[in-house]
Amino acid sequence: MGQNLIEKIAQLFAVGLEDGHIVRSGDYLSIKPAYVMTHDNTGAIIPKFKGIGAVEIANPRQAVFTLDHNVQDKSESNLKKYAKIEEFAKTMGVDFYPAGRGIGHQIMCEEGYVWPGTMVVASDSHANMYGGLGCLGTPIVRTDAASIWATGITWWQVPPVAKVKLEGKLKHGVTGKDVIITLCGFFNQDEVLNHAIEFIGDGISSLSIDQRLTISNMTTEWGALAGVFPIDQITIDWLRERADFVARRGLAGVPSDADGNGKHPRLNFNRIEELKINSLKPDTDAFYSKEIMLDLNTVRPCVSGPDHVKTITSVSEIRKRDIKIHKAYLVSCVNSRVEDLAQAASVVKNKKVAEGVEFYVAAASSEVQAESEKRGDWQTLLDAGAIPLPAGCGPCIGLGRGLLKDGEVGISATNRNFKGRMGSRKAEAYLASPAVVAASAIAGKIDYPEVEEPVEIIGDVISREKPAGEIKEIKILDGFPETLTGELVFCYQDNLNTDGIYPGKYTYIDDFTPKQQAEVVMENYDPEFSKIVKGGDFLVGGINFGTGSSREQAATALKYKGIKLVLAGSFSETYKRNALNNGFLVIETPELVKDLKAKFGTDKLTVKTGIMATIDFKNSRLIAGDKEYSISPVGTAAQELIIVGGLENWVKRKLNIYSQ
Numbered sequence: 168m169g170q171n172l173i174e175k176i177a178q179l180f181a182v183g184l185e186d187g188h189i190v191r192s193g194d195y196l197s198i199k200p201a202y203v204m205t206h207d208n209t210g211a212i213i214p215k216f217k218g219i220g221a222v223e224i225a226n227p228r229q230a231v232f233t234l235d236h237n238v239q240d241k242s243e244s245n246l247k248k249y250a251k252i253e254e255f256a257k258t259m260g261v262d263f264y265p266a267g268r269g270i271g272h273q274i275m276c277e278e279g280y281v282w283p284g285t286m287v288v289a290s291d292s293h294a295n296m297y298g299g300l301g302c303l304g305t306p307i308v309r310t311d312a313a314s315i316w317a318t319g320i321t322w323w324q325v326p327p328v329a330k331v332k333l334e335g336k337l338k339h340g341v342t343g344k345d346v347i348i349t350l351c352g353f354f355n356q357d358e359v360l361n362h363a364i365e366f367i368g369d370g371i372s373s374l375s376i377d378q379r380l381t382i383s384n385m386t387t388e389w390g391a392l393a394g395v396f397p398i399d400q401i402t403i404d405w406l407r408e409r410a411d412f413v414a415r416r417g418l419a420g421v422p423s424d425a426d427g428n429g430k431h432p433r434l435n436f437n438r439i440e441e442l443k444i445n446s447l448k449p450d451t452d453a454f455y456s457k458e459i460m461l462d463l464n465t466v467r468p469c470v471s472g473p474d475h476v477k478t479i480t481s482v483s484e485i486r487k488r489d490i491k492i493h494k495a496y497l498v499s500c501v502n503s504r505v506e507d508l509a510q511a512a513s514v515v516k517n518k519k520v521a522e523g524v525e526f527y528v529a530a531a532s533s534e535v536q537a538e539s540e541k542r543g544d545w546q547t548l549l550d551a552g553a554i555p556l557p558a559g560c561g562p563c564i565g566l567g568r569g570l571l572k573d574g575e576v577g578i579s580a581t582n583r584n585f586k587g588r589m590g591s592r593k594a595e596a597y598l599a600s601p602a603v604v605a606a607s608a609i610a611g612k613i614d615y616p617e618v619e620e621p622v623e624i625i626g627d628v629i630s631r632e633k634p635a636g637e638i639k640e641i642k643i644l645d646g647f648p649e650t651l652t653g654e655l656v657f658c659y660q661d662n663l664n665t666d667g668i669y670p671g672k673y674t675y676i677d678d679f680t681p682k683q684q685a686e687v688v689m690e691n692y693d694p695e696f697s698k699i700v701k702g703g704d705f706l707v708g709g710i711n712f713g714t715g716s717s718r719e720q721a722a723t724a725l726k727y728k729g730i731k732l733v734l735a736g737s738f739s740e741t742y743k744r745n746a747l748n749n750g751f752l753v754i755e756t757p758e759l760v761k762d763l764k765a766k767f768g769t770d771k772l773t774v775k776t777g778i779m780a781t782i783d784f785k786n787s788r789l790i791a792g793d794k795e796y797s798i799s800p801v802g803t804a805a806q807e808l809i810i811v812g813g814l815e816n817w818v819k820r821k822l823n824i825y826s827q
Contacts (some may be wrong), residue, residue: 168414168452168454169308169449169450169451169452169453169817170189170191170374170449170450170455170499171301171328171330171365171367171450171453171454172365172395172449172660173192173193173325173326173363173393173395173445174190174191174325174328175190175447175555176284176285176286176303176447177190177194177198177286177303177325178190179284179285179286179322180199180200180201180285180286181196181197181198181199181200181745182197182198182199182320183197183803183804184196190325191634191817192325192327192454192456192806193324193327193799193800193805194324194325194328194799194800194802194806195322195323195799195800195801195805196322196323196324196325196422196489196802196804197320197321197322197800197804198286198320198321198322198323198539200229200286200287200288200315200321201228201229201280201285201286201287201535202231202233202275202280202287202288202313203229203230203231203287203288203289203290203307203312203316203411204231204232204233204271204272204275204280204287204288204289204290204291204446204724205230205231205232205289205290205291205312205448206232206233206234206235206236206246206251206291207234207236207237207252207289208236208272208290208291208309208355209232209255209548210248210252210254211250211257211309212290212312212313212507213251213311214618215309215310215312215313215815216313216316216317217239218377218815219313219314219317219815219818219819220818220819220821220822221313221316221317221822222762222820223259224259224260224316224317225263225315225317225318225319227259227260227261228262228320228651229315229319230259230261230262230316231261231262231271231274231275231280232252232256232261232262233265233268233269233270233271233274233320234249234252234253234264234265234268235266235268235269235270235271235274235560236504236559236560236564236566237256237560237566237567238266238267238388238557238558238560238561238564238567238658239486239556239559239567239568240559240567243470243498244560245250246655248267249425250264251276251322252476252509253265256560256724258312260793261392261602264712265557266557267290267533267558267559268532268533268558269530269532269533269534269535269558269559270376270386270500270529270531270558270560271289271291271504271531272289272291272293272294272296272297272362272500273500273503273531273532273535274302274378274532275287275289275297275308275506276296276299276716277281277409277489277532277534277693278299278395278431278433278434279409279431279434280415280433281297281299281300281302281304282300282302282433282438283302283398283420283442283446283447283448283450283698284301284302284398284407284443284447285302285303285305286303287302288304288305288306288307288311289304289307290306290307290308290309290311290312291305291306291382292387292819293306293384293387293500293501293576294306294584295305295384295385295386295387295391295392295393295394296380296383296384296500296501296766297394298364298366298374298378298379298382298383298386298393298394298396299376299379299381299382299383299384299396299403299447299738300379300380300396300402300405300406301395301396301397301399301447302689303363303393303395303734304383304393304395305323305392305393306387306740307321307365307394307744308717308744308745308748310431310739310748310814310815311717311748311814313815313818314548314814314815314818315820317821317822318821318822321814322339322747322805322808322823323691324743324805325363325568325680325742326361326362326364326392326393326798327357327361327363327365327456327457328363328364328365328454328455328456329358329362329363329364329365329391329455329456329458329459330364330365330366330367330457330458330459331359331364331365331366331367331368331371331394331459331461332366332368332458332459332460332461333346333367333368333371333374333463333819334368334369334370334460334461334462334463334464335368335369335370335459335463335464335465336373336463336464336743337374337463337466338464338466338619338706340394340468340602340615340617340618341466341467342378342381342469342510342600342601342602343375343377343378343379343380343381343549344381344383344502344598344599344600344601345452345467345468345469345600345787346374346378346382346461346463346465346468346503346578347381347382347384347386347388347389347659348383348385348462348471348476348479348598348599349466349469349479349544349742350382350389350459350461350717351389351415351476351477351479352457352469352471352473352476352477352478352479353384353461353479353626354389354626355494355768356712357390357710357739358457358628359386359390359391359457359459359722360377360390360468360709360737361390361391361392361458361738361739361740361747362390362391362392362457363391363392363394363395364386364391364393364394364395365395365397365449365455366379366382366394366395366397367376367397367398367615368460370463371396371399372399372401373463374396374401374770375401375402376462377504377505377506377507378796378811379396380501380504381501381502381507382396382662383395383502384582385476385501386583387582388476388477388583389476392740393813398442398447399447399450399763399826403439403442403443406434406439406442406734407436407439408729409434410431410434410435410436410439413431413434414431414435414704415807416765424715424729434815447824448779453632454630454631454633456630456633457628457629457630457810458625458628458629458631458771459622459627459628459629459633460625460626460627460628461625461626461671462624462625462626464504465620465622465623465625466624466626467481467482467483467618467750468482468483468599468600468618469481469482469546469599469601469618469619470482470485470578470597470598470599470603470613471584471598471756472554472584472595472596472597472598473494473584473594473595473597474575474584474585474586474595474751475584476582476583476584476585478488478733481618481621482599482603482613482615482618482725483618483619483621484621484641484740485613485665486612486613486614486618486776488598488613489569489612490612490613491510491576491611491612492576492577492578492607492608492611492612492613493523493524493525493571493572493575493576493577493578493745494521494524494526494527494569494571494575494576494577494578495524495525495527495554495577495603495605495607496526496527496562496563496569496577496578496579496580496581496589496604496606497526497527497528497529497548497577497580497601497604497664498527498528498529498556498560498562498563498581499529499531499563499578499579499580499581499582499641500531500560500578500582501580501581501582502580502581502600502601503528503529503531503535504530504531504535504537505531505544506540506543507540507580507601508528508539508544508601508646509533509539509543509544510600510601510602510655511548511580511602511604511706512539512544512545512547512548514604515547515548515553515605515608515609516547516551516600516607516608517539517553518531518551518609519551519552519609520551520552520553520701520822521609521610521611522613524608524611524710525569526551526552526553526554526608527553527554527555527556527561527562527568527569528548528553528554528555528556528558528604529555529558529559529561530545530558530753531556531558531559540595542631544672547682548605549607551608551744553608554568554569556568556569556638556745557729562579562581562589562590563579563581563582563583563588563589564588564589564698565587565588565590568669568761569820570589570590570591570755571590571591571595571596572590572591572593572594573591573593573594574593574594574717575590575591575594575595576594576596576597577590577593577594577595577596577597577605578587578596578597578598578599578603578604578608578613579597579598579599580594580598580599580601580603580604580605581596581598583598584596584597584598590763594608596615597613599613601663602615602730603615614758618690619771623758624784633747638787639703639736639800640785641784641785641786641787641800641801641802641804642803643784644775644783644803644806644810646810647784647806647810648784648810649783649784649814650781650782650783650785651731651732651781651782651784652744652769652779652780652781652782653704653705653731653732653779653780653782654701654703654704654705654775654776654777654778654779654780655705655707655734655763655776655778655779655791656699656700656704656705656706656707656730656771656775656776657705657707657767657772657773657776658689658692658693658696658706658708658709658772658773658774659709659763659764659767659774660692660709660768660772661709661710661736661773662709662710662711662714663692663708663709663711663712663713663714663715664713664715664716665714665716665717665718665721665739665742666691666715666716666754667689667691667692667741668686668688668689668691668692668721668724668725669684669688669718669720669721669724670687670690670712671716671718673687673719673725674716674718677804677822679720681723681727684720684723684727685697685724685727685728685729687724687775688724688727689725689739692772693772693773695772695773695815696772696773697728699773699775700728700729700730700773701729702728702729703729703731704731705730705731705732705733705734705780706732706734707733707735707756707759707760707763707765707776708733708734708736708760709734709735709736709760710735710736710737710744710757711721711736711737711738712735712739712753713738713739713741713742713743713745713746714739714742715739715755717741717745718745719745719749720743720754722742722745722746722749722751723749723751725747726750728824731752732751732752732753732754732782733751733752733753733754733757734748734756734759734760734789735754735755735756735760736754736756736757736760736761737740737754737755737756737757738753741775744760746807747805747808747813747814748793748813748814748815749813749814750809750810750811750812750813750816751809751813752801752805752809754789754798754799754801755798755799756780756789758796759789759791759796762794763776778791778792779791779792780792782798783818784801785801787799789800801803809815
């Protein structure tokens with residue numbers, strides 16, 4: 168069986184693989200990504216970095232700092248924070264882009280850090296955007312970023328991979344934003360949760376890079392960990408245009424010139440020609456756990472919300488509801504590029520924003536704004552009454568000017584409309600394409616006059632079972648057990664969130680001890696939990712265990728309670744990272760969860776099953792009662808984290824080895 172594109176890229180950026188190891192979904196890897204981007208949260212990562220004993224960044228060319236989230240805040244404290252980040256970058260020799268240059272993800276694309284066929288990570292959930300350029304972009308948490316700074320390496324479990332086939336061609340006036348909103352709303356039963364996506368199909372050839380970046384960006388909201396387009400002629404042509412632009416621009420503003428001869432260190436024609444010859448492609452016999460098809464001919468302009476990304480309505484239907492708006496937004500990393508601003512400008516040309524409506528616009532970067540100004544689109548938007556904001560994030564994440572107030576309704580070309588995200592929880596937020604947002608700003612209500620009546624969306628999803636392969640024995644490191652045995656304790660609930668596992672009211676009590684964490688674990692889910700479990704038990708959860716906030720205590724509290732490990736149908740990726748980063752093992756076992764639900768039902772929140780289970784790590788199997796289940800191999804990367812007690816200790820050990 169061959170490899171898909173995700174597995175091939177992971178193979179290239181994995182380190183420490185045994186000879187002959189072919190990377191597959193489910194593998195735990197030590198990875199050395201090409202780049203790691205951090206933004207305003209660099210300020211929070213610096214003390215983590217120093218706290219693990221690091222004094223210099225292992226590879227200054229690997230790290231990129233961009234200030235983009237709170238750029239409207241001119242307070243003394245924020246300016247001081249930004250200055251500290253800039254000084255740290257200068258001291259460490261890291262590429263740094265100041266507030267005003269643009270949104271980090273856009274900068275990563277414009278400056279060639281995002282390169283087709285490579286792996287790039289960021290401490291931000293929209294790192295998926297890099298997939299629009301054929302790059303495996305995926306988010307990490309802050310501890311991972313500190314680890315990469317210190318050692319160049321962190322860990323990654325290769326996710327299951329879904330193949331999404333886009334067939335046909337978009338109708339006039341339909342955009343990439345409409346495609347991803349349709350995917351989120353039509354396939355809204357967690358079909359791609361925690362998957363990586365590879366886009367294929369004849370419909371791709373009609374999608375520009377701007378549209379691809381939009382679609383990849385919002386695979387995050389669809390539930391995926393990455394959304395990667397193929398490396399094709401459109402990709403090559405875009406890179407050539409960028410290389411030509413930076414060649415004319417010169418190296419002004421480029422933080423590093425590793426080439427040393429006047430060429431851009433990343434965006435140059437030699438590198439592009441090499442890419443054209445040696446582009447990665449999936450093997451024809453690669454395995455995909457899901458295959459999804461969408462006919463682009465059936466996609467129409469649509470609106471997401473309010474307050475939920477996966478609830479969609481066609482514009483032709485929603486405009487009949489006469490939904491008045493107070494604010495409209497053309498901002499954020501998903502839809503503020505040149506093409507987006509041009510679409511909005513064509514809608515508002517020679518018109519005025521409706522009375523009582525505030526229409527905010529911000530370019531994805533200073534270069535985007537300059538190009539938009541050159542084309543005349545930026546001035547067209549301003550002439551219509553749009554309110555300009557600096558290139559950056561802003562209202563998309565509830566920062567700066569123009570937030571929604573109680574009772575207001577907003578329509579936005581951003582990627583998230585969660586309740587309270589863009590201001591008041593008593594407001595409503597809808598998502599749409601730049602053209603629909605602009606038309607709504609003019610009409611004073613959700614509207615887009617030039618729209619065809621909707622047709623039935625044609626789409627399909629097929630799930631596939633991975634063919635049984637030869638079981639390969641896993642190397643077991645000294646200090647890691649070959650087998651582990653415990654009684655199964657079953658908590659049936661799917662989507663058990665971190666607040667249920669570890670109540671939010673304790674999250675910011677900094678001196679809360681491990682013993683105290685153990686006493687309150689699962690308090691919001693089942694107050695009886697602590698009385699039922701005992702040290703050494705295996706906890707079995709449902710699907711998407713640990714969803715919600717990123718609080719790491721939701722993992723450590725179970726560990727301190729004496730739970731040996733958590734088995735679940737699937738995990739929130741953030742929960743999984745927090746668990747392993749704290750030396751706490753989690754394993755996906757969907758068939759076991761299915762069997763326990765059938766046996767014990769949902770009458771009790773917590774069930775002491777009486778079933779003893781043994782995990783055979785060497786042969787990647789779980790024996791529970793009289794039944795055996797396959798599990799993904801717990802490779803050496805994961806074993807090391809468990810042995811040393813988490814990522815920070817792993818980094819300290821590496822730094823100690825380096826210093827000897």
